[in-house]
Amino acid sequence: MIALVFTMVWARRGPAIVLAVLAAFAVAPAVAAPAYLRAADRVVAAGQVAEADPAETALSMRTTDRDRRAGGDVPGGVDLTAAGATLVELPGFRYVYSVEFPVIGMETDDRVRTRLVHRQDACAHLRIVAGRCLLGESDLVVGEQAARRLHLHAGQSVPLRFAKFDADPDALEFVADGAAKKFFVAGIYRVTDPAEAYWGTHDYFAPEDVAGGSRPGEPAFTSLSTISLMDHGDAELSVDGYAGPGALDVDRLPALRDALVHLESGVADLGAAGAGGPGNALNLSTSMPALMARIDEGHAAARRIVPVPAVALIVLACLAVLLAVGAGAEARRPETAVIALRGARLPHRWWLASGESLVAVLAGTIAGVLAGQWLVDAVVAIRWPGVGADPDPASLRYAPLALAAVLITVLAAQGGPMLRPVAELLRRAPMPGRYAGIAVDVLLAALAAGAAAQLALGGGDLAGIGSAAPALVMLAAALLVARALRPLAARSGHRSLDRGRLGRGLTGLLLSRRPATGRVLALLIAAVAVSGYMVAASEVAARGRQVEADLGTGAARVLSIGxxxxxxxxxxxxxxxxxxxxxxxxxxxxxxxxxxxxxxxxxxxxxxxxxxxxxxxxxxxxxxxxxxxxxxPRPLVVPGGSDIALDLTAAEFEPGKAVSLDMIVTPVDGSGPDAVLPMGVVVPGPHTYRYALPQCHGGCRLNALKISGGQSLGTHGVITVHNLGSGDPAAWRVSPGGRLSAAPDGLRIEVTSLDGHPEGLLVQPAATxxxxxxxxxxxxxxxxxxxxxxxxxxxxxxxxxxxxxxxxxxxxxxxxxxxxxxxxxxxxxxxxxxxxxxxxxxxxxxxxxxxxTVTRDLAAAQVASRLDRQGAAVALGYAGLVAVLVVVLAAGVLVLTAGAGRERQAEDLAALRAQGLSRREVRRAALWAYPMLVVAAVPAGVAIALAGWAVTGWALPLTGVDPPPLPRPSWPGVISLVVTAVVLVIVLGGTALLAGRRTLRRIG
Structure with a gap:
């Protein structure tokens, strides 16, 4: 009997090939979805690593080496050498040892310290512009801007001493705390790349705030032997690890994640063992967990999105298999009747009826398994070259479930003819099954409603049945719409016949009377809906990413300034x-x-x-x-050039309750930063207060006068400003605690109370x-x-x-x-x-x-590229692929259905032609039967896609990782839907028209 089944397959190899292809469409998504997810994991991880900040690809362990000059070891100290050895467990990382402490003797102001630093292999990362790099003990290299500012040159001798900061409010400066050591300035350096991962997170070259403004950060580098021989106190020790080439490759991330967890545990143990005080703790700092978390979030988004199109394609493929097997069973009804009349037992009848389809399904399963993986390999190779699809046997874990669904579909399609009496099988009229079809439609509608309700109640959880909610909603709606359209087609056919339009009437009756035609219409509507839904998801997400790239960046290019x-x-x-x-x-x-x-x-x-x-x-x-x-703005420019003079008269201040006055000014030519000028304590009577500020040589804009009291309560008095702007109070503003009025010779400022105003009394020009x-x-x-x-x-x-x-x-x-x-x-x-x-x-x-100083250069195009490699965007590539495959599936069903009914349709039309039906009407009936299905299916499918999007589209995570609060689109654009509809009409309508032409040629 097996040989007989294979003979039947060979005799009807055309339909068997079609059924095998449909089975492959059902199995391929079950293989492609896991394979695509594995590829998406690699793409997302590689994208996040490529866009990661330097701090996210590095780590640092720091501790304080306590002052050991008193003799002996400090109890509880941490052995950074032993701790640093644990870093070697991170595969592919490079490590740098460093030590630093503050010194004085190079700067002319003891309020400013010099960072004396030893950093392993520093010379390889510095460009020496004068002299040479470090060779012997006591060698020193200094930055070129510091050398220019301090008039240093190669070959010069500089004495340096370890220093501590005196935080006393009356001091606020660094004081020497060690013997002086003479250093030899071996060279002048320029840092080649301040943002290089080698420098870690020490901010060696970040601008430093000092008295009078800011200056570039430039440590003085020396050797470890020099550091060891110098008389010094507490020093900061660190071991920095940064990723070497290939250390953050996708395949290494799992091992790196485990090693990082082990490292954190080991550092915690070492820190606890060496805890001799707050400063002795061993601190591990790294932003790699944030990078790993973003990768995990991208993976999670992909896992929520990819099953949605995969399930939709599997459901449509099973429906196509149902149509194909049902059409074959309908065509073989006389054959089934003959087998029953010959007395074959029911199991043999099932095998003979279903074996042909089952063989084709098994062949299609093998093809689907291979095609699913190959398709993913091709897409990844084209879309993300160099990442690799990473084939794995785990991709096959859902293939048996898809195969089981197809087999159940085949057996269900064969059940109708097998359970019918022989007399009904021998009739040419369609077999009754109206109520069974209605029951199936109602059951699917109930299942779709349940899935949608679970999705809503579950807060958009697309796991489990939630991932099937979009497919079930659209399929149920398609079945109901197709059932509603059949009576309309029948009514249109009868009306056309009554009006003498025979070709159009025959087309309407053909569409309404054949049960298979209704199922084909339902599949076409569902296919258009699924394709439109996937296009909507992709288009909404793409527009959202563009909004984030453009509006979220702010401009085409944004430079961050130090x-x-x-x-x-x-x-x-x-x-x-x-x-x-x-x-x-x-x-x-x-x-x-x-x-x-x-x-x-x-x-x-x-x-x-x-x-x-x-x-x-x-x-x-x-x-x-x-x-x-x-x-x-109407700025008030302070008179007096670089030597600012302010004429004031103070009165009514009680003894011991004096106030001080500061001026906040800004050079109008931009030659310097804003400045706070301490004019000093205001003394009773008239007085001129002066402050020399060279930046004001071209004029300075007055931002505010700030009047501050001491610790005394109840401070009040009057200050009259004689030589500054207008005496009109309307030209000024005053903060709470004071009043303004006009004086004969200037502006009268009445200090009513400074209590509760720690920022003081502010008097500002009304320039804005x-x-x-x-x-x-x-x-x-x-x-x-x-x-x-x-x-x-x-x-x-x-x-x-x-x-x-x-x-x-x-x-x-x-x-x-x-x-x-x-x-x-x-x-x-x-x-x-x-x-x-x-x-x-x-x-x-x-x-x-x-x-x-430009610290970062970010372009909107860079942001767009980064967003395109996040989990949501990568997963939606699979949705686009499914949208194309669904259209191909629908076109194949059209060809299959037209081929299965071609012989009977040709016989009917040939008989009508022999009875006098005109060739024009025969041509119209043959050519336009299935294109009319497409014309009805496309608008209905687009409407169902929008309805499905309203019900379930909100649950798709389309915004990527850490989305900023931007107004993203939530509905697809009209243009994209119109273009999709036009493409579907052209592809499916063209396919149906070609199928009709073959029927017409059969009529002759």
Whole structure:
């Protein structure tokens, strides 16, 4: 009997091949989904590693080597050599030993120390611009800017002494605590790459705040033997590990993860064993766990997305198998009847009826297993070359389940003819099965409703039945819509016949009377819905990633600037781009926890419009710029040039309750940072107070007068300013604790009380509107924000945006030219420079020439590339692949269905042609029967895709890792849906039309 079955397969090899292909469509996703997930894991991990910050690919162990000059070992000390040996357990990492402590003797001011550092193999990472690098004991190399500032040269001798910081408020300086040692300046260095992983997280070259501003960080490097021989106290010891070539390859990450856990445990044990005090602890610092967590989150997102299209394709493939086997069983009804009439027993009848299909299914299973893995290999090789698909036998674990589903489908399709009486099998009329079909539709609808309800109640958990919810919802809707369309087709056919349109009438009756046609329509609708759903998911996610890349970055390119003053940042940017075409100074302003973030931008007249990536649906940037800056600031320039003189008269201050006066000024030409000028204690009577500030040679803008009291309560009095701006109180603002009035010879400042005002009394020129105008997102309530000096600044909302560039929503935007003059500090800040896409290629060099230090260069295109390698984006590549395969499956079902019914349709139309039906009507009936199915299926399928998206699309994790609060699209665009519908009509309609032409040729 087995030979007979194989003979039957060979005799009907065409339908058997088709059924094998359909079975392969069902099994291939069950293999491809796990294989694709393994590939996605590799792609996501490789992408995260490639985009990781240096701190996320390195680690550091630090401890303090206590002062041992008293003799003997300090109890509880940590043996960093033993601890460092544990680092070797991290495969592929390189390690650097370092020791440092502060010294004085090189700088001219003891408030500033020099970092004396030994770092293993430092000479290989320094460029010596004068002299040589370290060779012998007592050799020293210093930075080129420090050498220029301190007039040092190679060959010079420098005495250095270990120092401690004296934190006494009256001192605040470094004091010597060791014998002097004479050093030989062997060379002058320039660091080749301050951000190189070799330097670890010590911030050797970060700008340092010192009296009078900031300066570049440049340690003095020496040898370990010199450090050991020098008289010194506490020293910081560290062992830094950083990833070498291939250390963070995808295949090494599991072992690295385990080794990192073991290392943390070992360091904790060593730290506990050496705990002789707070300073003796062994500290391990690394951001690698954050990198691993992002990789895990990407993997989790992929595992939530990939099963959704995989299950949808399997369900549609099983439905296609049901149609194919059912069509074959329908065509072989006389054969089944003859077998029954010959007395074959029921098991033999089942085997003869189903064996042909089962052989084809088994062959298709083998092909599907191979095709699933090969398809993934091809996609990964094309889309992510070099990552590798990593084939693994574990990808086969779901193949038996898919095979079982196909086998059950085959047996269910064969059940109808097998259980019918012989008389019904010999009739040409369709077999009754209306109520059974309705029962199946209702059952699927109930199952879909349950899956959707579980998805909603489970908070969008796509695990288990939740992953099948989109497929079940769309399939159930497709079955119900197809069942509803059949009566419409019958009514249209009868109406066409009554009007004499025979070809159209015959087409409508063909579509309504054949049960297989209704099932084909249901499959076509479901296929269009699944394809549209996958396109919607991919398109919504792609637009969301573009929003995050453009609006989330803020501009086409964002340069992060090292510590500098607000004045220098703005001046440098304006000097580089005087035409306001491509650059804008930006300062993110820290806010209180829970408050919306604030972004200060130098809008100018056109800078905001020229540089910022603007949110969709918002007012144009030029209008927002005018709302933020309705009028230019009116600065008050302090007279007196570089020697600032202030004429004051003080009165009514009680003895012992004097106040001091500071001036906060900003050089108008940007030649220096903001400065706080301590004018001193205000003495009774008229007096001139002076302060020499060379940066004010070109004029300085007054930001504020700050009047501070001591520890005494009840301080009050009057200060009259004679030579500073207008005496009109309307031209000034005063903080709580004081009153302003006009005096005959100046401005009268009445200090009413300084109690409860630790920041003192602030008197400022009214150079800007008050409250400050801001532009905010819709949820911001007018009130106050924290300014650059962390004081509360009252604001009024001058405009609304759906989102603020780089911040999203909720957030607030303010003009930097308004916010800066009301700031009452001189602290440096880390700002940004936003650049347009057409910025000059040498813009970094130009900004550096104007005194800015660029610490990071981030382009929106880089962010887009990084997002494309996160879990959600990678997983949606599988959804796109399924969308294509579903269309191919639907086209194959059309060909199969047309081929299975071609002989009977040709006989019917030939008989009608012999009875006088015109050739034109026969042609219309033959050609347009199945294209009409496509015309009905495409709009219905698109509508069901949108309904399925509304019910389940929200659960798909499309936003990637740590998404910022940006207004992302939640619905697919009309254009993408229209294009999808047109493509489906062309592909499926063309396939149906070609199938009809073959039927027409059969008629002759």
């Amino acid at each position: 510590a500098t003053s607000r004045n220098q940042l703005v001046t440098a940017v304006r000097a580089v781009d005087p035409g306001q075409r491509f650059a804008m100074a930006v300062v993110p302003v820290a806010q209180d926890p829970g408050a919306p973030p604030l972004l200060a931008v130098d809008t100018g007249e056109r800078r905001l419009a020229a540089t910022a990536n603007w949110p969709g649906g918002a007012d144009d940037a030029e209008r927002i710029s005018r709302a933020l800056r309705p009028q230019p 509107p008050w409250p400050l105008p801001v532009v905010a997102t819709g949820t911001f309530v007018p009130g106050s924000v924290s300014g650059l000096d962390f004081r509360a600044i009252p604001v009024t909302v001058a405009g609304r945006l759906p989102a603020i560039p780089s911040l999203g929503a909720p957030a607030v935007l303010v003009d930097l030219d308004y916010l800066d003059p009301i700031s009452t500090d001189a602290a440096p800040l880390a700002g940004q420079v936003w650049l347009a896409a057409d910025a000059p290629p040498d813009v970094v060099r130009q900004l550096t020439a104007h005194g800015l």
